[in-house]
Amino acid sequence: MNALIEALTRAVANPAARIGTGGGSFVHAIQGFPQYVARFPKSRQIIGDVLEHVDDPFEGRNFGNAVYRSGDVTINKRQLGVPAGMTYPGHVSNPDSVYRDMVGMAADMPQQAYNQFADDLKFVNDRGHQFDPSKSNNVLIDALAKRFNMVDINPASRNVPKSTLSYMTTPLAGNTYAWKYKGEPLTAAYRGIVEKARRAAALTGIPEWPDDSSLAYTMKLAGLT
Secondary structure, X not given: OHHHHHHHHHHXXXXXXXXXXXXXEEEEEOOOOXXXXXXXXXXOOOOOOOOEXXXXXXXXXXXXXXXXXXXXXXXXXXXXXXEOOOOOHHHOOOHHHHHHHHHHXXXXXXXXXXXXXXXXXXXXXXXXXXXXXXXXXXXXXXXOOOEEEEOOEEEOOOOOOOOOOHHHHHHHHOHHHHOOOOOOOOHHHHHHHHHHHHHHHHHHOOOOOOOOHHHHHHHHHOOOO
């Protein structure tokens, strides 16, 4: 355990270890512990002398959830894959090309990957938690394992709706960047995402919510009504 604290301290202090950035936090790799990442607020990075165990509400499933805490820093399960869509276009030199590739990769994933995505959404909801679909990089596409991995799972508020079809289509189609995209039309890829997500939602019991503006936009991209 002391070795993990020491590695955590080095990871937090090393900007080169950064593998992710959220609205208010950084995520760093921990050298020597590839199964974990360090997550901490941008404003504070105080590490304690001991690691406190964090209860797992997800029965062993991996949603990038915390397993230990030390001060302001949590040690989380590491998720594999590349970010879906495009969340931070200013961080890459060719955002249209990256966005096109990510949408195509999502569309090419097998139906089973979508079924598992829908099942995971229902699973976290049933345990009082909620996925944030507003940022594409909250979904990682693991092409090797043929699955989608979710991050940024938090306790659900009573005012937050349970997952709907758009919780899959919005990040995978990259809605927040789609209106900026100037490359070749991706209509077929958008349609593949919507159709596979619809089948998965129907199989799992996730509602469509046809009046959802995010879903309506993705459907328009896909040439569907």
